[in-house]
Amino acid sequence: MNTTAPAQAASTGEVALRVESLGRQFAGVKAVDGVTLSVSRGARLGIIGPNGAGKTTFFNMLSGELKPTSGRIEMFGQDVTRLPAHRRVALGLGRTYQVTRVLHGLTVRENLTVAVHGLSRSKLGLLRSWRAYRRQMEQVEELAASFGLENRLDVLAEALSHGEVRQLDVCLALALKPSILLLDEPAAGLSPAERVDIRALLNRLPPELTLILIEHDMDVLRSAVDEIAVLHHGEYVARGSVAEIQQNELVRELYLGKQAEGAELPKETALNAGTESGGGLV
Numbered sequence: 001m002n003t004t005a006p007a008q009a010a011s012t013g014e015v016a017l018r019v020e021s022l023g024r025q026f027a028g029v030k031a032v033d034g035v036t037l038s039v040s041r042g043a044r045l046g047i048i049g050p051n052g053a054g055k056t057t058f059f060n061m062l063s064g065e066l067k068p069t070s071g072r073i074e075m076f077g078q079d080v081t082r083l084p085a086h087r088r089v090a091l092g093l094g095r096t097y098q099v100t101r102v103l104h105g106l107t108v109r110e111n112l113t114v115a116v117h118g119l120s121r122s123k124l125g126l127l128r129s130w131r132a133y134r135r136q137m138e139q140v141e142e143l144a145a146s147f148g149l150e151n152r153l154d155v156l157a158e159a160l161s162h163g164e165v166r167q168l169d170v171c172l173a174l175a176l177k178p179s180i181l182l183l184d185e186p187a188a189g190l191s192p193a194e195r196v197d198i199r200a201l202l203n204r205l206p207p208e209l210t211l212i213l214i215e216h217d218m219d220v221l222r223s224a225v226d227e228i229a230v231l232h233h234g235e236y237v238a239r240g241s242v243a244e245i246q247q248n249e250l251v252r253e254l255y256l257g258k259q260a261e262g263a264e265l266p267k268e269t270a271l272n273a274g275t276e277s278g279g280g281l282v
């Protein structure tokens with residue numbers, strides 16, 4: 001078990017993201033219900049909650065893919081509540097999805113090139129300037145090397161292992177040099193060995209990056225985040241260190257029910273029993 005604290009994170013106290021009374025209703029369902037929280041620049045926050053708790057809806061509102069029915073979202077003090085997703089990307093928001101955005105018919109290098117090219121001011125830059133082209137190729141290689149994909153650059157994405165696809169997914173999000181990165185279950189469906197790789201990758205993220213991570217795996221959370229926020233029925237019910245959340249009576253009850261009173265949560269995957277079978281608690 002890796003109990004290493006996310007030592008690389010460098011929280012400065014400056015607020016990177018703040019949401020106030022954020023809500024989203026679907027017909028009669030309050031998917032997210034009046035969530036108020038803030039995340040400092042460089043902080044690493046995990047989001048957990050039982051199935052249907054509102055985690056993905058929360059992310060979709062942060063990234064601008066879903067309009068809130070109430071509340072406000074600020075990035076670095078700027079109100080972004082009404083900004084479309086691409087404007088938030090331009091302000092430094094990156095994300096991954098439960099379903100990968102990797103283009104399987106392209107190589108790793110081509111996938112990364114497309115992502116890095118998204119940064120270039122002129123879409124014709126590649127054609128116009130050899131120097132710009134060289135710079136982008138260097139960026140692709142640096143990115144791949146930073147996250148252990150340097151020997152896989154010319155491999156088709158469809159030939160990658162599931163774990164490598166997840167790694168590439170994170171690399172693609174990082175190609176846009178985000179200040180705030182939202183990762184949606186990066187370890188979902190991975191083997192134990194692949195989970196070790198994804199933990200290593202998360203520990204190599206730039207220290208100044210603000211990370212918000214929806215994740216089932218408590219080992220991943222333990223090694224990647226310094227705090228966890230808990231959602232339940234759309235409400236924000238608790239926040240604390242990983243250890244505090246594991247010991248939190250309310251959280252234990254929400255996950256395990258009354259019959260769990262007095263029961264010890266398993267040490268390795270405390271809140272994620274059954275996730276592989278689709279019966280996950282987070």
Ligand SMILES: Nc1ncnc2c1ncn2[C@@H]1O[C@H](COP(=O)(O)OP(=O)(O)OP(=O)(O)O)[C@@H](O)[C@H]1O
Nearest residue numbers: 026029031049050051052053054055056057058282
């Ligand atoms: N587009 C939608 N239309 C109607 N209801 C929705 C929609 N999206 C989400 N919901 C409902 O909102 C609630 C929260 O869903 P959400 O997917 O955000 O939860 P979650 O915590 O991400 O769940 P999971 O862990 O299963 O991914 C659920 O009751 C869900 O059925």
